[in-house]
Amino acid sequence: MNITLIAGARPNFMKIAPILHAIQKSNSSITCRLVHTGQHYDEKMSETFFRQLNIPHPDVNLECGSGSQAEQTASIMLAFEKELLAHPTDLVMVVGDVTSTMACSIVAKKLGVNVAHVEAGIRSWDRSMPEEINRMLTDSIADYFFTTSTLAGDNLLREGHRQEQIFFTGNVMIDTLRANESRLQQPEVWKVLGLQEKNYLVMTMHRPANVDEEHKLKEFIQSIDDNTQGMPVVFPIHPRTKGILEKAGILMKNIHLVEPLGYLEFNYLVKHAKGVLTDSGGITEETTVMNVPCITLRDNTERPETIDIGTNELIGTAPKRIKPALEKLIAGHWKQGQIPEKWDGKAAERIVEVLSGMLK
Known part of the structure; x- marks a missing residue:
């Protein structure tokens, strides 16, 4: 299985790092092409993230840059369409809720490519937030959903998706935190x-x-x-x-x-x-x-x-x-918290297990 993994902004790097590492460690025949849309790009900070999180440099940077919501979305869609036509794939995997997440999902589906959304189903129910629009549109057309909580899965079921499309795998952000906690x-x-x-x-x-x-x-x-x-x-x-x-x-x-x-x-x-x-x-x-x-x-x-x-x-x-x-x-009167289910540093491993199961 060939996967195209999308990163667009700084938070995405924290989410794709464990997925890339899990793919590299797996014995499956999964290959991955990393596409950085360049939605947010600061050379110094990007280099820092690549080095600190041990992320391989992207196979391509589309260098889409900033602009209004419409300009940025259009720029990413135009560039990613050319990328996807030049480098066909079996699955486009998007993470989070940035503009690149939505734009690349639309391009993939228009070209008949399946889409997997990592961190799917989370909702603020506030449509004044651009991120909420990105989440809702991405989930409305995606084929596979990897969720951070059972509540996110329930949201997807209410929106008409099937149980067999939804995989409660945990939180990849926490994978990155756990993997690097001793290195802070x-x-x-x-x-x-x-x-x-x-x-x-x-x-x-x-x-x-x-x-x-x-x-x-x-x-x-x-x-x-x-x-x-x-x-x-x-x-x-x-x-x-x-x-x-x-x-x-x-x-x-x-x-x-x-x-x-x-x-x-x-x-x-x-x-x-x-x-x-x-x-x-x-x-x-x-x-x-x-x-x-x-x-x-x-x-x-x-x-x-x-x-x-x-x-x-x-x-x-x-x-x-x-x-x-x-x-x-x-005053020290704050509540004591607990860690949510499956926020244990193994979410990416579970995602790769699901992907490997698709090959059988």
Whole structure:
């Protein structure tokens, strides 16, 4: 079986790495071609990810770049159609919920190629999020679904898919975390800021709803900065968000802006932190597995298991809710979490077992 595996943005690398490794270790006759659409491409950060996660360089980079939602989707579809015609395959495997996931799935199906979606069936039910549209459209046409939870499988069944198409294999993001936990690296910022174990917070914020509106971003930052009780907050920040903050002229006494970090450095910070504030779905999965308290600055989540049994709390997007959440976290009154079923570092192995079974 020939598989074309798609990566489009930084989160995808964490999801494809264990799948590639599992294919390489298997005794099956599966071959894989890795296609990087170039949807998000920073040469320095990509090189860091390839090296840190031991990912082979892509067989091709389509170099589609950024643009509006429509421009990016069109660019990826045009480039991937040429790629797929030049390099026929038995199966296109997409991961996650970025634009490349949806665009490459459409191209494959138009050319009569089966599609497998890893991390299928998760839903926030918020169609204002581009990622939700990507998930729903991808799942509406995919042939095989690899899920991170039984709830995701139930969502797919309600949408009309058959049980025999759905495989509850676990969470490949956690495969990457487990494989690299012993290799996590203390970043330079640890010494620069004089950080101490469980005596600092980590923050990430990237969703347009939170960072694009200067007034709202200012309220968020001010509320966090005023309520850490002097505890430092490390904020690896995107240059665009940094520009908005600088324009707003916010003076921060506890929040420290740092450059984006590599996978090993960032997760070292998370593992040793008192807690995390984020609007990222993926980070809520990692904090749950590392048993680190997590405050999510969103009104909904596509990963409810991180709330139901994990360490995550969804507090919404009202800045006034930050203070009580931080007080609870810093006082050590946060809930104890558990690890969801099959988040054990073996999801990719199960995926490859399913693929191998298709060859028999």
